[in-house]
Amino acid sequence: MKADAGRKYRAYPTGDQGQVLTGWGHTARALWNVALEQRVYLWEQRRYSLRSGEQCKQLTAARTELDWIGDLPAQTGQQILRSLDHAYDNFWNPEHPARFPARKKRGHRLSIPFPGQAVEVRKLNRHWAEVRLPKLGWLRFRLSRAIGGTIRNATLSRDGNGWHISFGVHTGRKPDAPNGYATCGVDFGVAASAFVSTETTPRLMPPSLTTKEKKRLKALEQRKARQITYAKKHGGGKYGRRLRTTIAQIASLTTRRGNRRRDFTHKLTTDLAKSHGLIGIEDLRVKNMTKSAKGTTKVPGKNVRAKAGLNRSILDNTPGERRRQLEYKARMYGSVLVAVPPFHTSQTCAACGQVDPESRKGCGRLFACTRCGHEDDADHNASVEIEARTRRTGGSEINSTRSIPRVRVPATSRRRMREAPKPAHAS
Structure with missing residues (x-):
């Protein structure tokens, strides 16, 4: 059951929650860069394709040794490595326009992904709701529209106006029949x-x-x-x-x-x-x-x-x-x-x-x-x-x-066509 629609809401974290989310965002960016660098190095040196299954095991070991990685929720780290898999799959797909996965700079938009099983949403009133995130607690967001489906994933992001939370939702809606319009x-x-x-x-x-x-x-x-x-x-x-x-x-x-x-x-x-x-x-x-x-x-x-x-x-x-x-x-x-x-x-x-x-x-x-x-x-x-x-x-x-x-062919093009060599089979 995959997500077939998206919902984005304005989030309002507290001061402490904002500091924690900012730290998580930079950690998620660094984890993406480290995982990408590891895959590139193994391919260049050994022609070995590393996938998220092996990197998740290494991530578990790194969480016990490195505090800055251990502070990040485990579900977020695993979700980042799976996203890297999708980026590579899109790059290898000849029908997809994606390029090779790029490293994220410090000025890149902060993004913290979570799987749908790790979050819980409850409605407070007509205009407000809360989402429960691992290691953070309840986070308030403006309920500007109904979620309208089963939450499959969630992503916290920050832009110039503040924090937002996006949900990937499975609505089960099927495409409409041909409308027959002009x-x-x-x-x-x-x-x-x-x-x-x-x-x-x-x-x-x-x-x-x-x-x-x-x-x-x-x-x-x-x-x-x-x-x-x-x-x-x-x-x-x-x-x-x-x-x-x-x-x-x-x-x-x-x-x-x-x-x-x-x-x-x-x-x-x-x-x-x-x-x-x-x-x-x-x-x-x-x-x-x-x-x-x-x-x-x-x-x-x-x-x-x-x-x-x-x-x-x-x-x-x-x-x-x-x-x-x-x-x-x-x-x-x-x-x-x-x-x-x-x-x-x-x-x-x-x-x-x-x-x-x-x-x-x-x-x-x-x-x-x-x-x-x-x-x-x-x-x-x-x-x-x-x-x-x-x-x-x-x-x-x-x-x-x-x-x-x-x-209407320009004169220069007509001259080039006349001067072009004829095929060998032409009489």
Whole structure:
């Protein structure tokens, strides 16, 4: 019986509990790094794959010899080693996009996992509940929604706004039957956060930070840079109280920005999955899209700052997270998600299928086809083209009047094709 849903709540530990959890978080991070280093060393030296079964036995012996490991609950240590197994399994799986397990830095988010058998939850009233954790006791959290299932695991984590507790819950819910709703194409962009082909206006994400918050964040980052420079010159690199306060204030603002971005993403993806039967999006490679422009102090690159600003705008709209949420929400609400090739979607006329970069001069907001004269908002035109490709890829009915896109090949490419050597079997 595995967890099929997640529940996250704001936790309110006492002062003593907060200190204990902070120590456990750093111990859990160190245990992950030590276990990973041990596996890497054994593989490089002996070509031996170490798994959590053997490491759990070694962990039991280490708990009696090392106090900093012995202070951590045994269930948490075992859960960390099992998570490392999952990380390796995902890395070895060719169908999974995970990379090799990475070491966790000190600035990494603190996380303390527990198995479901080690925790107990009791409800206090309509708005509050408590969870009993090993070696810590009862911890209060805000019951913002019902748990609604059997708890399979629990994780305590800390961000810029404080501590949170997440539960992996088994609800037993099965995916809905196909809803039979209409098909749509969605174009995720920067100027328009999302433009749906069946709508006439784009969906815009509210600013993740207000103007005052942006100015304050910039001032705090400048202050942090000055304080780090001072610490390196006069304090041997040791962070002082004021520097830690500045870092905490920056973390609070960035967490607020992430929460607002996540709230818009969840609302957008839920509405799309509930109101459409077939959803088409572009199969984007966000990593390639956000590669930084190269430039150094001695040899400055071209448009480095402009590219950095574009990268921030792309990442602020989180196209990868939107796709991830649509994948599981589409199964949940009876719809189908199709990722179509993004080749020339912004330069293809949705009316006649002509591909011409001149139809969208300067990457502006207006799309004017050079062949048929069709005019539309560039993002809406792209969403209609995505919908047309989705119908063909998704197996739905194809509009027979829709012609195959004609690609205008540049002169340089035509010359290269003429000069290319012919195959040996060609006459």
